[in-house]
Amino acid sequence: MSLRGTCREVGDVAIVDFSGRITLGEGSATLRTTVRELVTAGHRKILLNLGDVDYIDSSGIGELVGAYTTVRGASGELKLMQLTKRVRDLIQITRLFTVFDVQSDESAAISAFRTK
């Protein structure tokens, strides 16, 4: 299953609901393109909902890091929410919990943007 992303907005936060796999090739490219388009459109608070992403490989992790640096480079913030256990474990063992702000649900994530 390839990656699909649906964008919506809650206040000034752009939320992307992803489903599928973030892996080498199409999945990684979809993530990259989606985040770059949001930044180009002027969004600076971006929340990636990974609740329906059940698989990420090293290319997908690299793409998440690339998305993070893209948004930070535009003086914005990127957060992740609703990680599945396997994705959470992967973020944990790669020490990326020290990089990403991971939130359990949407309201907590939006509140986290507002407290900045």
Next chain:
Amino acid sequence: MAAPNQRMEVTLDTQLESVDLAENIVTRVAEAAGFGEDDLHKLGMAVREGVINAYNYGNCQDKRKKIHLAVELDPETMVVHVVDEGCGFELSDVEDPLAEENLLRTSGRGIFLMRAFMDDLAVRRGPTGGADLVMSKKLPHRVSGNGKS
């Protein structure tokens, strides 16, 4: 080292589709060997990372080169070889992706994940001089030690 009881070899093209294909082949063999869902995920991911490594770094996406996948089963262990036709490398030359200065790199985590998800990983020199990634995992009944088979 004793010869494996069963060995299967597949030659894959250097193309993206080979990553999924290798993962599917190895997880099917592993499932038949008795691995559970969690281990199947880890094995599949490790093999996936091995083939991505061969595709990107070993064969440099050169479609004229091949990726050689072999799966060996003996009574205790499943061993997977991913062999490319590149120049080879040493594990000691691979940077630590957990180091603070490498955390924001967008690549370089594949070897780390193979090590994390398998019991053992070695890099040897393949027959054409490329890397032979040798990853192994104990069969489940050998890990539990409960005598079940």
